[in-house]
Amino acid sequence: MxxxxxxxxxxxxxxxxxxxxxxxxxxxxxxxxxxxxxxxxxxxxxxxxxxxxxxxxxxxxxxxxxxxxxxxxxxxxxxxxxxxxxxxxxxxxxxxxxxxxxxxxxxxxxxxxxxxxxxxxxxxxxxxxxxxxxxxxxxxxxxxxxxxxxxxxxxxxxxxxxxxxxxxxxxGSVIEGRRNAKGEFNLHTLPAIASNLLPDALRLFNTGTANESTGQVIAATRHRLTGTDNPLLASMRRNTERFGSLLRQTRPMPETFCAVIRDYQADLESLGVVPAAVAKVIRAVEKAGGAAKICGAGALSGDQAGALLVLGATNLPELAHYRQINAPLAVAGLEITRS
Structure with a gap:
């Protein structure tokens, strides 16, 4: 987020x-x-x-x-x-x-x-x-x-x-990054998403490789987030802060997670990095009571936008076209072995 x-x-x-x-x-x-x-x-x-x-x-x-x-x-x-x-x-x-x-x-x-x-x-x-x-x-x-x-x-x-x-x-784990007054990027670990949310409700899918690289997408859209009091940037900041607050709660409600995920997805669509085909699938998830957002840079064209995070409504036929990523979340980071 x-x-x-x-x-x-x-x-x-x-x-x-x-x-x-x-x-x-x-x-x-x-x-x-x-x-x-x-x-x-x-x-x-x-x-x-x-x-x-x-x-x-x-x-x-x-x-x-x-x-x-x-x-x-x-x-x-x-x-x-x-x-x-x-x-x-x-x-x-x-x-x-x-x-x-x-x-x-x-x-x-x-x-x-x-x-x-x-x-x-x-x-x-x-x-x-x-x-x-x-x-x-x-x-x-x-x-x-x-x-x-x-x-x-x-x-x-x-x-x-x-x-x-x-x-x-x-x-590894869940990481939050913030810039301080000097512009330096500070990182710290957050508690993993509530365990009762992970097993049944939260899924990752791969919609496919984007037509453009991350660098190309960023270079083409960065102007839409510049300027003082940019409303889109303010919305993204607000929704990320909301998401971080939920991660710090003992028992976050899935419905509240859904609301934040939907709102940030709307921000990404306003930025222009969600292809129409992927947005159509996300609307189906939302209609079924769930929420979904792309993760990463997204795409400027085509029908694929990479990672898709889905909360609830994960058994929809619209999602069957995408590869589900059956992997645990919040795992450990770098490991080094010698032989």
Whole structure:
């Protein structure tokens, strides 16, 4: 709750989902770096210098976007390379090491998280890649903090991420983020949603990958949330605050949750990030007495908008077209193992 609005100073709440991104690193006998992405049937070998050059270009592209955010300035970051973020992560790590410390390895990535669908797939990938590479190269947290490095990698995917996605993957549970007077993003853990609400009433569905990336959607709609006393932004802030208050209650009423979810969904539709086909399904849920909202950036076109949170009325035939995500909520965050 709070997507889009968080980029304009509003609070945001996110919950971890029991879907996982896994990264393995294994030594090679040479100095080459081999990437294996079996989910995408992709494999490629690079020299370290190819990867440092690649992330160098992405750094310049991001700086240009940051100076003047727009759909046009975001375009150079919107690469279609299947290994884009992996190359960026490795390149960022290599830039923090003297070339004499570079060594070859094979890196394999497998992920259960639907890409481009509001489930934080790039945030999870950024955290997992960073942790694996820091372990591989022996980088200490004091010298190379994991969280800001993961944030820098997320920028190459989203342009201006809020920080909530990768922090939720890192920390797990239910996370609330707020900006202080200095503009710094402060995070703390909230109690999980009331247990009597989770088992029967709350469900996650995947409506399918959006036509546009998160960065493209944000770049195209951010102007609708700017300006002093923006009424849409004020509504988003108010509804996120209401949702946070409910999470702090001992026995929140499902009907009250429904009201807040409906209201924030209306905000997202006013922002223009909910395709008509998805909005039609949401109207059916509401008519049946439930509530639903997209989670994540949404989409500007097409019939798919990624993650859909549904409270009540989850057995409707209209929802049967979407994949239900049968995974626990509020799970633990990053885990590291060695062998």
């Amino acid at each position: 709070g997507e889009h609005a968080v980029l304009h100073g509003c609070p945001v709440i996110a919950c971890s989902v029991g879907l996982y991104c896994n990264v393995w690193v294994q030594r090679r006998q040479d100095r080459e770096i081999q990437l294996q992405l079996p989910d995408l049937s992709f494999q490629q070998i690079y020299s370290p210098y190819q990867l440092t050059d690649y992330v160098g270009r992405m750094r310049l592209a991001w700086a240009h976007y940051r100076a003047a955010p727009s759909a046009k300035s975001f375009a150079p970051l919107g690469t279609v390379d299947p290994d884009h973020l992996v190359k960026c992560a490795i390149g960022e790590i290599l830039h923090r090491l003297p070339p004499g410390n570079w060594r070859g390895f094979t890196l394999q990535v497998q992920s259960q998280i639907p890409p481009g669908a509001g489930f934080g797939s790039s945030g999870a990938l950024a955290v997992t890649l960073t942790a694996a590479l820091m372990q591989w190269f022996g980088l200490k947290e004091a010298d190379c903090p994991l969280e800001p490095l993961a944030m820098s990698i997320e920028r190459y995917q989203h342009g201006e991420p809020s920080g909530i996605d990768h922090n939720t993957s890192l920390l």
